[in-house]
Amino acid sequence: MTKGVLLFCFDTADTKYHSILERCVRLVKKNLKLPITVVTNFKTFKKMKPMGFINYKFIEPESGNTKLGKEWNNVDRHMAYELSPYDSTLVMDIDYFCFTDNLAQFLDTDYDFLVPDTAYDLTGRNTFDQRRWSMIPMVWATVLVFKKNHKVRKIFETVKYIKQYYSYFTDMYRVYSKNLRNDYLFAMALQQINGFTGYNKLPLALPTLPPDCEVVKITDNGLAWKYRDQISYVEDQDVHVLNKEMANV
Amino acid sequence: MDIGELKKQSDLSYDIAIAKRNALEKATSRMIVVYDEHIFCADPETINLVKNLMEVHTSSFYILDSNKNPVEISDPSKFLQVLVQRNQEAISSYHQMSKTFEKKND
Numbered sequence: 001m002t003k004g005v006l007l008f009c010f011d012t013a014d015t016k017y018h019s020i021l022e023r024c025v026r027l028v029k030k031n032l033k034l035p036i037t038v039v040t041n042f043k044t045f046k047k048m049k050p051m052g053f054i055n056y057k058f059i060e061p062e063s064g065n066t067k068l069g070k071e072w073n074n075v076d077r078h079m080a081y082e083l084s085p086y087d088s089t090l091v092m093d094i095d096y097f098c099f100t101d102n103l104a105q106f107l108d109t110d111y112d113f114l115v116p117d118t119a120y121d122l123t124g125r126n127t128f129d130q131r132r133w134s135m136i137p138m139v140w141a142t143v144l145v146f147k148k149n150h151k152v153r154k155i156f157e158t159v160k161y162i163k164q165y166y167s168y169f170t171d172m173y174r175v176y177s178k179n180l181r182n183d184y185l186f187a188m189a190l191q192q193i194n195g196f197t198g199y200n201k202l203p204l205a206l207p208t209l210p211p212d213c214e215v216v217k218i219t220d221n222g223l224a225w226k227y228r229d230q231i232s233y234v235e236d237q238d239v240h241v242l243n244k245e246m247a248n249v
Numbered sequence: 250m251d252i253g254e255l256k257k258q259s260d261l262s263y264d265i266a267i268a269k270r271n272a273l274e275k276a277t278s279r280m281i282v283v284y285d286e287h288i289f290c291a292d293p294e295t296i297n298l299v300k301n302l303m304e305v306h307t308s309s310f311y312i313l314d315s316n317k318n319p320v321e322i323s324d325p326s327k328f329l330q331v332l333v334q335r336n337q338e339a340i341s342s343y344h345q346m347s348k349t350f351e352k353k354n355d
Binding site for chain 1: 266283
């Protein structure tokens with residue numbers, strides 16, 4: 001059975017996502033030691049430094065989505081099933097930095113589809129309590145693990161269906177944010193396809209740095225950030241960085 | 250102690266508290282372990298349960314994984330070893346971090 005990591009990366013006018021990808025790939029190679037496939041476009045690919053052996057899949061990202069008024073090319077995650085060349089796939093946001101090998105083991109379970117439903121705020125402010133922002137418990141599609149089989153194909157078909165009628169579903173679930181977020185897309189799909197019952201989850205709280213934290217240093221073992229006038233750091237712990245200015249660090 | 254010194258001490262204590270909280274979360278994440286294609290938490294509860302079940306069922310027994318799905322444990326000794334090893338790896342790392350926090354507070 002083949003297994004590997006699938007990453008999506010598209011530069012925008014405001015953010016050099018390829019710089020973030022380069023750091024992400026280095027950490028995946030060092031800590032997860034898994035084959036990597038990057039889904040990108042030629043425009044972004046041309047700016048990437050050589051990163052060793054990587055499989056590339058070229059698509060043009062669907063445009064139109066925004067975050068805080070800026071271009072946000074995040075709406076192609078629903079194609080992960082078709083784009084992955086692996087039997088068992090770990091899909092990760094490229095701003096999720098694997099400073100540990102924790103995620104690798106989840107490719108060796110007998111679960112078909114796993115997603116975490118909790119994020120852990122590294123600044124201690126619990127800013128990711130999303131209950132008041134929708135009527136559906138959110139998942140964090142930052143990290144997904146799936147196998148290729150009939151059941152998972154149906155999950156992705158449901159994701160595509162909800163994406164097609166996203167405004168209807170956001171109204172129905174009273175989701176506060178109107179832009180497309182994979183977190184809600186997958187949460188809705190999993191609830192619908194599972195007959196409004198529960199589903200299996202990754203028992204991880206994703207360590208996350210809120211967008212108001214400025215990353216000031218990144219090494220191969222961890223990173224440091226500034227929040228107000230305080231500098232903090234973590235080492236040997238995975239981190240999901242929401243402030244995209246780190247592309248310039 | 251003047252107000253400046255109090256603020257400095259308070260900020261230091263806050264920094265240490267956050268760092269300690271993050272170190273504990275790091276240990277908790279590390280305790281998540283995949284065994285025989287199922288996910289478990291190598292926490293005291295799981296370790297104690299396995300140890301107790303082993304006293305009665307030496308060859309195999311059934312427990313629930315992190316998603317409450319039943320799993321047959323056919324090699325209890327090996328499973329216990331994996332749990333203890335992962336638990337101690339996580340706690341030992343937390344212990345080392347803890348020592349650095351104590352020094353900061355001196």
